[in-house]
Amino acid sequence: MQLGKLHTGARPQAGGVTPKARRGVSSRTVVSAAAPGEKLSALELLRRENELLRQTLDVANVPINSVVEEPASSASKATLQNPVQSTIDNAAGVGLSLLDELGGVATMLERPEDYWSPCIEVPDNMEYVDEYGPISPIPNHDGTMCFKWDNTLWSAAEHFKYRWNVFKNIRSAIDQNEGGFEKFSEGYKYYGFNRGECNGQTGIWYREWAPGAKAMALVGEFNNWTPEDSHWAFKNQFGTWELFLPDKPDGTPAIEHRTKVKCRLETADGHWVDKIPAWIKWATQEWNEILFNGVYYEPTEKGAPGEIDENKSYTFKYPRPPRPRALRIYECHVGMSSAEPKVNSYLEFRRDVLPRIRALGYNAIQIMAIQEHSYYGSFGYHVTNFFGVSSRCGTPDELKALVDEAHRMGLVVLMDIVHSHASKNTNDGINMFDGTDGMYFHGGPRGNHWMWDSRCFNYGNWETLRFLLSNARWWMDEYKFDGYRFDGVTSMMYHHHGLSYTFTGNYGEYFGMNTDVDAVVYLMLVNNLLHDMFPNCITIGEDVSGMPSFCRPWQEGGVGFDYRLQMAIADKWIEVMKLHDDYAWNMGNLVHTLTNRRYAEACVGYAESHDQALVGDKTIAFWLMDKDMYDFMAVPGAGPQSLVVDRGIALHKMIRLLTIALGGESYLNFMGNEFGHPEWIDFPRVDSYDPSTGNFVPGNGGSLHLCRRRWDLPDSDILKYKFLNAFDRAMCHLDKAFGYMSAPNTYISRKDEGDKLIAFERGDLVFVFNFHPTQSFQDYRVGCREPGPYKLVLSSDEEVFGGYRNITKETDATFQTASGNYDNRPHSFQVYAPARTCAVYAPAAWADKDADRKPHGVPGLGVKDLGPYFSR
DSSP: OOGGGOOOOSOOOSSOOOOOOOTTOOBOOOBSSSOTTOOOBHHHHHHHHHHHHHHHSOGGGOOTTOOBSSOHHHHHHHHHHOHHHHHHHHHHTHHHHHHHHTTTOOTTOSSHHHHHSOOOOOOTTOOOOOOOOOOOOOOSSOSOGGGGGOGGGGGGHHHHHHHHHHHHHHHHHHHHHSSOHHHHTTGGGTSEEEEEEETTEEEEEEEEEOTTOSEEEEEEGGGTTOOOGGGBOEEOTTSEEEEEEEOOTTSOOSSOTTEEEEEEEEOTTSOEEEEOOTTOSEEEOOTTOSSOEEEEOOOSEEEEETOOOTTEEEEOOSOOOOOOSSOEEEEEESTTOSSSSSOOOHHHHHHHTHHHHHHHTOOEEEEEOOEEOSOGGGTTOSOSEEEEEEGGGOOHHHHHHHHHHHHHTTOEEEEEEOOSOEEOOTTTSSTTTTSOSOTTBOOGGGGEETTTTEEOBOTTSHHHHHHHHHHHHHHHHHHOOOEEEETTHHHHHBTTTTTTOOOOSOGGGTSSTTBOHHHHHHHHHHHHHHHHHSTTOEEEEOOSSOOTTTTSOGGGTSOOOSEEEETHHHHHHHHHHHHOOGGGOOHHHHHHHHHOOOTTOOEEEOSOOHHHHBTTSOOHHHHHHGGGGGTSOBOTTSSOOOHHHHHHHHHHHHHHHHHHHHSOSEEEEETTGGGTOSSOBOOOOOOEEOTTTOOEEOOOTTOOTTSSOOTHHHHOTTBTHHHHHHHHHHHHHHHHHHOGGGOSOEEEEEEETTTTEEEEEETTEEEEEEOOSSOOEEEEEEEESSOOOEEEEEETTSGGGTOOOSSOGGGOOOBOOEEEEETTEEEEEEEEEOTTEEEEEEEGGGBOTTGGGSTTOOTTOOBOTTOTTOOO
């Protein structure tokens, strides 16, 4: 059975459970679908209501508070005040009084996600508008306040004092010369194209900072690419060119919406060039053209909240979700999210992929490649237009609709932002914009990244700071992103960019001449801006160096990130799978890597991200199963079986659960890896040469065949991908119920090299992993902090996860604890630990072996109701 020949038949409906009759259900009167004076049983009433809702609403919009005993206005009022909490409260309060009579089954719900991840409901005509927080004053200390978390940092005190002084001086200068930090970050309201007035006339202002240019005019379809006298700009004393185009006599703009524009300038060396404006909001490439063109994007009409109309600007309807206690991040790329070999659109992703993410239990998405990049194969990392939405996937307003829909589903939306470097493309990007080598970048060798073949920003330049700080605010302000994953931060913070350099943990490696203080101060400034203006903003830094204070607040003298990507974990898993047989896996070394992070600095753990899925690397599924994935992924009875695949599926589940449970305070998964996607990612590309080695790199003829996601595989009932997908869903929902990732109690009680067994507590849960290839253990004692009884709530050996039911919640076994010190824990209990399985035990009061048989149940998860600490 070959992968390329597998096709899904009729796709199973998500949820779709019809309430079944139960004995003992009492009759009651409920205000809802019943006719006047008609009294129905609760069960019949719910059946009618569900049928009515199916006929009148899109299934994704089914509210969980359909059935109420109080007048509907009271529930509506609560929803207006706090849509997220009100929806949950309706399920936990008004709705659950009815659920109790139905045996705890959420029969008013269509699917489990409506219960676990209720959508936000707001009135149709409500528009969401941000409320900004105030800019904080600069604290009066010397920059060493973060030392309270680590006394050893006093050895680097002079460096901290120096960078804090640089930070304070820049903030003070901005406040004194730019009208404040907030105004300084609104460069997009001044530069580029903006509606405004001049001498009593309404029209379009165009402004561009290009100090080295000798002349500048605006050209485009509006003037047939030939500037008239009134289309030439004037240069002020600060190097900014200004041009005003008054509206036409009929009141329409001088430049029509969605028409092409460029600025024509005479460079410092006397050449004439056409450039895409640096602050452009959209840039497009015609099918028959090589170069991109800037596009004037300014719809003249405003749409109703939530309305999608190509002729109207999108108006946001749904509020930003509350900040999660822990992030379960679904890293994704819109363009490659289709099952077909094509570039997917924002609206298709909104319709097809967001519901999958919600159903899996993730509470955040991290979208890659949003900023326009002329070369698709760069994966979005060679940015050409920093304020422009990637036009391959759609319009700016279609991206806004995607973000708004994610917010409706309660998903936090993070953007993968690239401020570490820029494309060297001089035709489509900002490189050599005015003909000079510097401008936004360092001049000479320092301004060129030798490995990435890109330009390095000069973070000490005033206009570079304005450009980047405004860019960071722009995407939050205009598109309602909830935060960022900052790419390539290690490259920013060190003059050597972290290349050919090994960080050993010596503080001299972080706080010395190797450090680019201007770049670190920029990161402090951008975290200051974002966290002040958007109080629930989340920032994640991609730093492989482990710089101390990276995730301490800027107010303490730290860099200010909320999380650091725990990049060493993925490397460790590859090392283990690549270099060691199963008997040589070192339990202590694994646990050390998973938990090796600085105290009081939060991390995002992950077993694999997009980096491991790209051509030239391997995903965990491929490391474990390799070519056998193409022939032996059929379920028993549907095709040949393989011990390699059986091993791979077992370890794939264990690796992910161990990573989410120990690897950080949050978790990340790349799109498709949740079900062990069998194909690597290969973007369409031409033949090229590696800039760091000069080696020839053959292209793939521009093919999109491997630039997609095979959603048909986990949807198929005859393929084992569904097992991995189901396990991912269960472990995410376990965190929803118990909050183990953010729990303060973490204790690793056993790392047994002979038994290949790891046991630990996180929060109220006890985790047991048996990595031994062949040895199972009967009555294996594990320590715990709290006395029992305990029950099994999650086992990788469940049938729904492709297991053998050697340990299953179906036995409903109770594990009583014994007192007395065991593995330095005050209590302990005995379990059965089969080879290559992992299991999670919870306080018995919160276990329910029948939970997944109920309409709101998550397959394989034995958690009662929503668990004790439910949170999105």
